[in-house]
Amino acid sequence: MTLLGHDRYGAEVTVQTGLLRDAIRGADLSATVPTCPDWTLGDLARHVGGAHRWAGTIVRTRAAEDIPEEQVPGYAGPDSDDPSALDAWLAEGADLLASALREAGPDTAVWTWAPERTAGFWARRMTHETVVHRADAELTVGRPFSVAPDVAADTIDEWLEILSSLRATGEDPTLAELRGAGRSIHLHATDAPPELNAEWLIEFGAEDFTWRRAHAKATVALRGPLADVLQVFYRRLPADSDRVEVLGEAELLRFWLERANWD
Numbered sequence: 001m002t003l004l005g006h007d008r009y010g011a012e013v014t015v016q017t018g019l020l021r022d023a024i025r026g027a028d029l030s031a032t033v034p035t036c037p038d039w040t041l042g043d044l045a046r047h048v049g050g051a052h053r054w055a056g057t058i059v060r061t062r063a064a065e066d067i068p069e070e071q072v073p074g075y076a077g078p079d080s081d082d083p084s085a086l087d088a089w090l091a092e093g094a095d096l097l098a099s100a101l102r103e104a105g106p107d108t109a110v111w112t113w114a115p116e117r118t119a120g121f122w123a124r125r126m127t128h129e130t131v132v133h134r135a136d137a138e139l140t141v142g143r144p145f146s147v148a149p150d151v152a153a154d155t156i157d158e159w160l161e162i163l164s165s166l167r168a169t170g171e172d173p174t175l176a177e178l179r180g181a182g183r184s185i186h187l188h189a190t191d192a193p194p195e196l197n198a199e200w201l202i203e204f205g206a207e208d209f210t211w212r213r214a215h216a217k218a219t220v221a222l223r224g225p226l227a228d229v230l231q232v233f234y235r236r237l238p239a240d241s242d243r244v245e246v247l248g249e250a251e252l253l254r255f256w257l258e259r260a261n262w263d
Helices: 006-024 041-061 083-104 119-141 149-169 226-233 250-259
Strands: 036-040 184-189 199-204 209-213 220-224 245-248
Touching: 006 041, 006 083, 006 119, 036 041, 041 083, 041 119, 083 119, 119 149, 149 184, 149 199, 149 209, 149 226, 184 226, 184 250, 220 226, 220 250, 245 250
Parallel strands: 184 220
Antiparallel strands: 184 199, 199 209, 220 245
């Protein structure tokens, strides 16, 4: 696993937000997001823009504890339903976050909800938060989703790291079910450059699971283009989609996807 680098993450926040803005520009903002059915497209945009402002405020103020949403300037977004106002608000929030990240650098100590308490955590987290919700938006408007291979691979890495961290706390009984010695899941991106090593092996133990980048035989394998493997793994694309191939015990993949449900 190789991180993309702090400057790249900061840049990707702006890039991915720009692509999200492109996806929703001119779309019906009242449309339901199929992968987040409690949200409209407008709700999704406000969620992403609010998250950018929240994380940006934490980094900019070097916060040592969580900052309530109501204390974040501009968190809720524009008062009107004017699409142009929403677009400008999204762009401004991404720029504010990217600027705060550049100024802080990766190692500055700030509050996070994770063991890693640095600005670098927020740079990576907000990049992938934006990537995945862009996928939601593009699905809603019927546009194909694509993403740079190294960004997609790092999105999967981070997702597995988050699940491992949350599983280790023992606080989520659903994640605690991700165990059972002798079973394994292999993710295989068929279109990624070889040097990216875009393959993952998740191995279940008696009490936990582990993961690593590896090519290996497993109980079940999920194969397909990297962007589609990413979407299946984040439950944005069904595992029985004709865009991917599931080999072996499909029930184990379903078992994982039903329980690995934090996002």
